[in-house]
Amino acid sequence: MQSDINQNPDLAGSPGATTGAGRTMTGGKAMLSVQGLKKVYQTDGGPVEAVRNLTFDLRAGELACLVGPSGSGKTTLLKCISGLMAPTEGEVLLDGTKVTGPPKKMAVVFQEYGRSLFPWMRVRENVELPLKNQGMPKAERDRLVDEALEAVGLSHVPLSYPWQLSGGMQQRVAIARAVAYQPEVLLMDEPFAAVDAQTRADLEDLIRTVWKKLGVTVLFVTHDIDESVYLGERVIILSSSPTVVQEDLIIDLPAERDQLNTRALPRFTELRHHVYEQIQLAKTGHRPAAASH
Amino acid sequence: MRIAKSFLYVLGLPALLVLIWWLSTLGATSFFVPTPGTLASTFAKTWFGDRIFTDVLPSILRLLAGVSAAIILGILAGLLIGSIPWLRALTEPVLEFFRAVPPPVLVPVLMLLMGISDSMKVVVIISGCIWPVLLNTIEGVRAIDGVLSDSAHTYGIGGWARVRYLVLPSAGPQILAGVRQCLSIGLILMVISEMFASSSGLGFTIVQFQRSFAVPEMWSGIVILGLIGVAMSFIFQFTERRILRWYYGLREVENAV
Numbered sequence: 161m162q163s164d165i166n167q168n169p170d171l172a173g174s175p176g177a178t179t180g181a182g183r184t185m186t187g188g189k190a191m192l193s194v195q196g197l198k199k200v201y202q203t204d205g206g207p208v209e210a211v212r213n214l215t216f217d218l219r220a221g222e223l224a225c226l227v228g229p230s231g232s233g234k235t236t237l238l239k240c241i242s243g244l245m246a247p248t249e250g251e252v253l254l255d256g257t258k259v260t261g262p263p264k265k266m267a268v269v270f271q272e273y274g275r276s277l278f279p280w281m282r283v284r285e286n287v288e289l290p291l292k293n294q295g296m297p298k299a300e301r302d303r304l305v306d307e308a309l310e311a312v313g314l315s316h317v318p319l320s321y322p323w324q325l326s327g328g329m330q331q332r333v334a335i336a337r338a339v340a341y342q343p344e345v346l347l348m349d350e351p352f353a354a355v356d357a358q359t360r361a362d363l364e365d366l367i368r369t370v371w372k373k374l375g376v377t378v379l380f381v382t383h384d385i386d387e388s389v390y391l392g393e394r395v396i397i398l399s400s401s402p403t404v405v406q407e408d409l410i411i412d413l414p415a416e417r418d419q420l421n422t423r424a425l426p427r428f429t430e431l432r433h434h435v436y437e438q439i440q441l442a443k444t445g446h447r448p449a450a451a452s453h
Numbered sequence: 454m455r456i457a458k459s460f461l462y463v464l465g466l467p468a469l470l471v472l473i474w475w476l477s478t479l480g481a482t483s484f485f486v487p488t489p490g491t492l493a494s495t496f497a498k499t500w501f502g503d504r505i506f507t508d509v510l511p512s513i514l515r516l517l518a519g520v521s522a523a524i525i526l527g528i529l530a531g532l533l534i535g536s537i538p539w540l541r542a543l544t545e546p547v548l549e550f551f552r553a554v555p556p557p558v559l560v561p562v563l564m565l566l567m568g569i570s571d572s573m574k575v576v577v578i579i580s581g582c583i584w585p586v587l588l589n590t591i592e593g594v595r596a597i598d599g600v601l602s603d604s605a606h607t608y609g610i611g612g613w614a615r616v617r618y619l620v621l622p623s624a625g626p627q628i629l630a631g632v633r634q635c636l637s638i639g640l641i642l643m644v645i646s647e648m649f650a651s652s653s654g655l656g657f658t659i660v661q662f663q664r665s666f667a668v669p670e671m672w673s674g675i676v677i678l679g680l681i682g683v684a685m686s687f688i689f690q691f692t693e694r695r696i697l698r699w700y701y702g703l704r705e706v707e708n709a710v
Binding site for chain 1: 600603604607609625700
């Protein structure tokens with residue numbers, strides 16, 4: 161089954177698929193561009209190389225998933241992209257502009273929903289705060305907040321505190337906050353890792369819906385292989401640390417996806433199988449040929 | 454019904470204590486322990502008159518001035534020191550030193566430097582009760598959750614907005630714990646600052662009564678101090694419950710899990 165994929169010209173023959181870098185675009189058409197990103201942490205025990213050399217582009221409106229074995233520097237990469245941390249080498253471009261601090265056009269949804277919402281603010285205030293901070297007029301703010309809460313199915317709890325809600329609902333609030341912010345790029349750092357399986361399926365569909373509705377560019381980091389294949393138009397597989405791109409895979413599943421039918425497709429199984437094998441290879445230390453230098 | 458019940462809880466033990474006191478002083482003739490009746494009449498005679506304006510109110514005003522200044526200065530300095538790592542490293546040993554100095558020993562020095570004035574007394578109060586607020590604020594600011602801080606950062610919340618929406622509320626529980634200590638230290642220092650050299654105030658009056666063997670009057674002054682303490686504590690609890698409603702709710706949820 162795996163050989164099918166490798167013989168598929170769309171996949172294995174794609175540029176950069178086995179060279180340690182992901183797909184890139186020419187002419188500055190990329191919405192998000194990661195170029196030669198390297199991050200080395202200086203610790204007491206000496207330097208630790210978390211990310212060696214990452215290059216990939218996301219076009220505007222794309223939904224890409226990033227998977228990798230645990231400890232492959234996914235969080236480090238996300239922090240560099242979101243401008244929370246400066247890379248040691250290389251750069252991140254957002255719509256052609258170099259990222260040096262958290263950019264206005266970007267929103268981040270963190271894994272720890274319980275620690276990313278302000279517990280002293282009600283749901284509505286949490287969603288509203290970034291807009292208020294921009295000095296947006298009240299009427300416009302109210303409209304965006306209402307729409308965002310509606311979109312995540314939470315219009316009935318605006319006056320609750322986040323900690324009064326279930327984990328899944330809290331993560332919905334965080335998503336609503338990101339949506340109301342009207343970002344051009346939405347970064348998600350394993351957002352559903354801490355919610356139960358059923359809630360997770362609902363939230364995955366929510367992300368697909370929101371993404372289609374807003375036309376936003378999404379980079380979704382996960383360690384869940386099924387999730388990455390189900391959600392993404394593209395899956396970027398990272399190698400083990402020090403990290404490079406192990407493979408950049410197009411997910412050629414139909415655009416309309418649903419939990420039952422999509423996951424039952426033979427193609428879904430093939431892709432899932434392929435990603436799984438790549439991750440296993442990555443874990444055993446196999447690296448793309450061009451990245452071993 | 455519920456109001457009556459909580460009323461009973463609040464007043465039950467004090468009533469019982471007064472009863473025991475009354476019973477144990479029945480037929481006793483000790484010069485130093487007045488009966489509840491004597492104390493009550495002395496209390497009214499001593500304090501319901503000019504003394505309210507010449508002694509009680511000035512003391513309370515100095516206490517309020519000292520405590521509010523200590524809270525404001527403590528929080529401002531704490532925000533600053535807590536947010537800047539090198540400043541914290543620089544100031545921490547010095548702060549610990551000053552905190553360890555018992556403020557009553559400063560009274561004579563401050564008297565020499567500032568004269569016997571209201572501002573001297575207020576400074577004594579500040580010098581003692583700023584420390585719990587300051588140190589707790591520093592600790593609270595330092596302990597802000599990294600993810601919460603990152604969230605605020607990615608949404609462009611910085612500068613004053615960060616202080617207002619993130620730092621202050623997040624450090625709130627610790628700041629208020631410091632304020633609680635600050636209030637009780639403030640009351641003690643209010644009395645002490647008036648004991649050394651003064652011509653008015655509660656501390657001064659109580660010492661006067663002691664020296665002239667006006668025992669029931671002295672006790673009534675002590676009762677006033679206790680009542681001020683109780684009033685401050687009630688006001689504090691009321692305010693704290695409102696500010697930290699989210700915190701107590703959150704803790705309840707966390708404990709229930």
